[in-house]
Amino acid sequence: MHYTPLLILGLLLVSGLLLGLVASRLKVPRIAAYALAGLIWSQDLLGGYFGFDISTWSPLLTNLALAIIAYTIGGSITLEQIGRLGKTITLCTLGESLGAVILVTLAVFIYQPESNGPIWILALSLGALAATTDPAVTVAVIHQYRAKGPVTSTLMGVAALDDVFGIILFSLMFVVVTGTSLSDAVVGSAIEIIGAVGLGIVIGSLLAYFGNKVRNRRFFLPMVLSALMLSQGLAELIHVSPLLTAMTIGFTARSVYQSGGDRLFAPVEFLEELVFIIFFTLAGAYFNLSVLAQGVDLVLIYVFARVAGKMLGIKLMTRFTDAPKVVAQYLGYGVIPQAGIAIGLSLSLMQNLAFKDISLLVVNTILASTLLYEMIGPFATRYALTKAKEVQS
């Protein structure tokens, strides 16, 4: 029997939603439920029994979903607001993002885990995925304990800003790895990045222009989605980074449109939960026990190197700021959680030939580490806020 992509996708989403609702009721992290729903339909379980094939159509969906996330993150802040974030947040974000990227890359490269593909590509891929954090966990813990103070406010800024850095670093890694030679990689990377930013500025400006002309709110969601789909197609056509293009569209549209972004961003932000259900159920469906068994050591290396990199990066960077001592001491514990964006980015490797031999291992490593981070993340954040004496209740 032939199972159509829509049937498989429908099954993934419905199971994700149902388990997600049960998880919410039981106060268990929803993303674990989404991943479990995907896992049910993986090749090791029902997906293999029914002969489901998600590899042919899932990249299209992943790319669109990632473009939506990149667009909302790009439009989440303006240039003036970046200026007002302050030195502490900016430097700490830079420190913890780069710290995690460098340490994970080095750890994987030095450890030389068992892999079907080149170790340097595996190391760079996992390294680039290490930067992002999950602000949802951070905000939930801050809200639960009514936390207030320098660690809390710095943590909120860092958790939001490092996703921007994460997407940029991942895009850089992607263009470098897909370059055919070192010189080609350098020149090609520059062209791909400048081209993506240029394309993003043009489409973002056009989007803001039409946003100013159109008054009927019903048109805003179709307008943004159409612009994103067109931009992704054009980016592929002219070989520039689709992720950077989408993020630049968001940033430009927000700046040119000059408002809090309610019209051009709020309708798309409503899609975030759907996007994360797609990411986690797909990642769960790509779960492969033999691949994970082969990479258990890799998961542990990734988890520990990422945490160590983030903590070291923050310790180092706070020396160049006037941040209170508690920020240097405890902020690192707050940026441990990692979830949706890392999963989405790892899924995007599945379609590219350069990552053919390592992408399944990367997706499984990130999925397993995400579940670990979701378990330890809230406790680590609570520990940071409690030790900093910022917990109010």
Added chain:
Amino acid sequence: MTNANFIGKTLVDWLENHHSKPVIVTEMASISELANALLVMNKRDAYVVNKANRVIGHISFAKVANQLLSEHRSTHTHRQLFARVVEPTAKELMDPHFTSAYKDELLCDVIHRQLDHGLDDLIVLTRDTHEALGVIQMNDILAESL
């Protein structure tokens, strides 16, 4: 059905008998200043003016409350998270595409506009300089129509 006869009445005519001041803030007003201004004047709509006194945007009470009380929300989008950290100004919060009316328009032509956009206070502007002349209060229209 109402007993009121709004036909033929211009907004200037209406404002003569029902004059109400709008809540006006500058572009750089903070969120606390905005909330204070709305609370003091007991209004639900604030308007932002630039240095030339031209009205350039609208901010609703709900938006101000959402922003000011954001620490009580357990989930945030990236945009809300940044807004919480950097405390946006009135210019960054406002909607530049707001509903307004000109002083020479007929009241019966603008009531539907106010209803469609759920505005308690519709700003009335001069045609050339876009300066605020007052607001049409939905309360007054409703009271008149009874």
